[in-house]
Amino acid sequence: MNSKERILNTLNKVSRDALPRPEIELQYPPEVLVEDFVRIAEASGTEVFLATPDTVADTVRKWSRGGDIQSCVPGLQDEFPLIFDEQIPFDREKMPEVFVAEAAFGVIENAALWLTDSELRARLLAFIPERIVVLLKAGSLVSTMHQAYAIIAENDPFGFGLFMAGASKTADIEQTLVKGAQGAKELAVILY
């Protein structure tokens, strides 16, 4: 008997009642308020900018403070082409200083942004750049994780999916918050 069989047999031998799958009936805030998203994002150390489709590129350029920008967002990739190579991920020449992606949607209760393979192009791009800008359509906000996972379950299955809710951080040294523990040191969200 291999370990799988041994584990399953042992579990199956235990008498127990199969409990029904619980209904999840929790309160959702009735309105989707952009102000709440901005407040919670800022509390997590994320910079939030309000823009229009015409001013997005300008906002990115200003925030990048002259750093090398790379993007896989259709409207921006001509101006800021993606040269990052997943095969040589730590090559400094190809690593973007500022990476721009567009989130599929955002969650108000925790300011988390949903990004998958189709938004990122390379998975490591959500972690390895010095700074990250995420574009987010204000119309794509949902209030809680319940609605967020309902969208995820309806859409085509992803290969890799990520909720990003700020810059990489740690408080492992005496509970002092330090930004940029391993991944990006700064995160900005441009709502448009």
Place this chain on the structure above:
Amino acid sequence: MFNRRKNKLMKGTHANLSKGFITGSEKTDWHNNALWFLRAKRDMQRDTIPDWEKLRATAAAIKDHTLSRLPEYLQRFEENAIKNGIQVHWAWDDAELREITASILRENNAKSVVKSKSMLTEECGLNPYLEKEGFDVVDTDLGERIVQLRKEHPSHIVVPAIHLKKEEVSDTFHEKMNTEKGNSDPDYLASAAREALRKDFMRADAAITGVNFGVAESGTVVVCTNEGNADMGVHSKKTVIHCMGMEKLVPGYKELAVFTRLLARSATGQPVTVFTSHYRKPRPETTEHIIIVNNKRTDIFEDPEFRQAMRCIRCGACMNTCPVYRRSGGHSYHHTVPGPIGSVLAPFYGKEKNKDLPFASTLCGSCNNVCPVKIDLAGLLYRWRQKLTDETSPDLSKKIGMDIGSKILKSRTTYSLATRAFRWVPGSVLQSGLNPWNVTAKNGHKERIFPDVPGESFREWYKKNQE
């Protein structure tokens, strides 16, 4: 190496091991406050959710449902993960997890590993084993890296280096990473660790992670971090291993929503961890593995009274709130997982050697009130006390004390004689170093001193004053 560490873990009881920690009262207070800070942040997050209590009750019901159908969900999870292109292995115990991991690494010619936080691999002694087998293992969570460099164990399951002051971290980094001597600025130290770990990420051949949740319906593995360290390894290495305790399953995404709302709020008082990563399909040319681990979980499952302990999502809220944990530190619990939940789990890993842990609690029940999956921690600790008293060898000093105590208290005459005799012992003796229960701090301050003994008993006093 492995044996030496293990021996160190087993030496002494909670009461003895906490002596050093509670004697330096400055550090005890500091530790107490650091943990209470997390508890207070948790409360602030709780207050932002109108139906928080219902959320907890739902989470508990989901876990109970999942456990009631655990074999089906485990098989479903495996089927879906295989469909997604991930290889699934099953480990009966700690030794099998270690062997499977080593053989995957060997098959893929991997010599060095970057590892993100996993209490499961800590429980299974994976690091010392891999090191003994010639692999190079680097823990990449900053807190875990700090304790790894110090050859210590995590003292908390979420904040592994919470027992250390920044000056101690500075000394360790100076010694191991050649940082500036005496510079204990957390920004400076964290940035030095970032630089060093980047090199480790570049050098490593394989990545190992723990697992926060396994989603049965989609075969997805979910890992939550604030640093992004799990992803730095997973997305840059060709060999990836996720080690998952078999209680980590949730049925579907609908249920996952409940837990991603609860985990970080309960753990550190954040609305969600910075990164909640969902691994479903490997990158091209990458081999990705999941090892489903039992290691005594079937024993817990078989016990209807204790099965609810398998609801645990390892958030650490019960430690942050526990007055005993806060003041005695994680290392005084000689088990991988400290605090209330650790003391509930520990006897399953050795009744005799862990029989003291359920007593390292005041049974105040604060842990019950913060547990996001509503485990009756205080109730289970109370149950263990009864069971362990029956099922393990008695602690001789405790037994003698109890026997004498019960003889004295049974009879009024003996009681009155004994207390009268006791009042004859001079105060200078009771309050001196001869009394082992007095505690003097390293700086000479008296921390706990036997109080002055009254000249007469209450009964004598009452009689006199009544007349």
